[in-house]
Amino acid sequence: MTNSFLAGTMSLAVATALFSTPVLADGSKLDEVLARGHLVLGTGSTNAPWHFKSADDKLQGFDVDMGHIIAKALFGDPEKIEYVNQSSDARIPNITTGKVDITCQFMTVTGERAQQVAFTIPYYREGVGLMLKADGKYADYAALKAAGSSVTVSVLQNVYAEAMVHAALPEAKVDQYESVDLIYQALESGRADTVATDQSSLAWYMTQNPGRYKDAGYGWNPQTYACGVKRGDQDWLNFVNTALHEAMTGVEFDSYAKSFKTWFGKDLTPPQIGFPVEFK
Secondary structure, three states: OHHHHHHHHHHHHHHHHHHHOOOOOOOOHHHHHHHHOOEEEEEOOEEOOOEEEOOOOOEEOHHHHHHHHHHHHHHOOOOOEEEEEOOHHHHHHHHHOOOOOEEOOOOEOOHHHHOOOEEEEEEEEEEEEEEEEOOOOOOOHHHHHHHHHHOEEEEEOOOOHHHHHHOOOOOOEEEEEOOHHHHHHHHHHOOOOEEEEEHHHHHHHHHHOOOOEEEEEEEEEEEEEEEEEOOOOHHHHHHHHHHHHHHHHOOOHHHHHHHHHHHHOOOOOOOOOOOOHHHO
16 A cells, blocks of 8 residues: 555656656757857859859858848857858758758749748849940830830840740840840940849949949839748747848848948938838
8 A cells, every 4th residue: 555655656746747847849040059159151152242252252242241130130240150152952952951040042932932941031122124325325114115126135045035025125126145244245235225134133233334334214023032041940030030120120221231232232211210111
């Protein structure tokens, strides 16, 4: 009887201990990164103005600056980053396998990709634009469209190139080239009246060649760029979202605006003080 009583008491004690001891969930990536002391950022190195090497072999670009913003939010030091140089097709695998903490590499948000990784809030909205020579015969998009079939557009060779151009200029002639350099050369030589490509690429090219070219003032085919993190870690996602949000709308706006000006040549309007813009 005594043995039964002791056994029952022990079972009760074990049960009490089991139910009273908190069950600790797996730690967040946020805690892991803070403990490590630096951010592991996946990005590329060959696509200006997003991620490319400077003359002194330093990684730079708008994507790289997003990493600086996140590192500063983590450690108060934008340089506390270990870079993983990755190809475009490694962006998602390196997230899912934990090789990187986050990928910021001009990654377009799609429903298919969002099933594999968690996307942060957007940090840029890309689209197709049109660039003209500053002293060319067409003033802007309206003039190009009015000219109809008289206009020749140079574009990077792609199965969707004709349809893409004709969505904006239905009657224009489309000349496709094998490289980005060739589409710009076609405009410079007069073989094309305008170039159609990513607006960020045009902005960077115009920044590198001040006064020689101008934006036609029309954009289409929007797509969202966001960073990607591993699914299932809301704390980490929330933290990165907060860092990016405050760079675009709050305390770190000057850093974001400086980067935007450097790579795209455009001054951003500071966030309006007072009622939060997110709820307008």
